[in-house]
Amino acid sequence: MAIGxxxxxxxxxxxxxxxxxxxxxxxxxxxxxxxxxAGWKLLLEDRKGKLLTSGGDNELCYWLQFLxxxxxxxxxxxxxxxxxxxxxxxxxxxxxxxxKAVTYIIDKAYSQILSGDHRSRQGAVQKWLGALAFxxxxxxxxxxxxxxxxxxxxxxxxxIFLGLISQVFAMLKMGPYGHERIYSHIRAIQSxxxxxxxxxx
Numbered sequence: 001m002a003i004g005x006x007x008x009x010x011x012x013x014x015x016x017x018x019x020x021x022x023x024x025x026x027x028x029x030x031x032x033x034x035x036x037x038a039g040w041k042l043l044l045e046d047r048k049g050k051l052l053t054s055g056g057d058n059e060l061c062y063w064l065q066f067l068x069x070x071x072x073x074x075x076x077x078x079x080x081x082x083x084x085x086x087x088x089x090x091x092x093x094x095x096x097x098x099x100k101a102v103t104y105i106i107d108k109a110y111s112q113i114l115s116g117d118h119r120s121r122q123g124a125v126q127k128w129l130g131a132l133a134f135x136x137x138x139x140x141x142x143x144x145x146x147x148x149x150x151x152x153x154x155x156x157x158x159x160i161f162l163g164l165i166s167q168v169f170a171m172l173k174m175g176p177y178g179h180e181r182i183y184s185h186i187r188a189i190q191s192x193x194x195x196x197x198x199x200x201x
Contacts, residue, residue: 007073014071022057024079031069040189043106052099062110066193101166109182128176139164
């Protein structure tokens with residue numbers, strides 16, 4: 001849900017939050033033309049029909065950063081974001097959390113590469129095992145939290161658990177080399193972006 005504040009104050013959020021919601025997002029024409037010139041394909045797809053994946057706006061923000069653009073947040077921008085009634089139900093949100101499992105994995109890969117996190121340079125198996133163990137530990141933590149809160153609609157810990165355990169299954173399905181292909185794809189975009197920026201200069 002694109003609701004609420006995206007920063008503590010107006011200004012550059014490139015190195016802090018590092019992404020902005022697609023709802024209300026505006027992009028400079030020159031930046032958009034650079035992306036079109038590059039011809040990159042999104043790994044993260046936004047919701048289409050019954051497909052509840054998301055994250056296309058995040059990926060777009062990561063591309064802009066690769067190209068040297070800054071992300072600026074202003075709370076002065078106000079808009080009405082229409083939400084159909086069926087998207088405000090507990091059932092819809094449980095489905096969406098499960099669908100976003102791969103989104104979280106790809107988003108984390110982008111974040112690590114952009115920040116220069118040493119884990120992005122680990123070997124394929126080591127990196128996969130580390131990410132899998134992290135998701136599994138957090139899954140168990142939220143499973144116990146949700147049990148303490150009772151098994152009921154509105155239990156936020158249960159909702160988070162569903163997202164995390166879905167990540168575990170997604171990681172197991174893709175395996176270490178499927179996981180590594182995500183990082184290779186992102187690093188290729190980063191290299192192409194550097195070449196585009198150098199050519200422009």
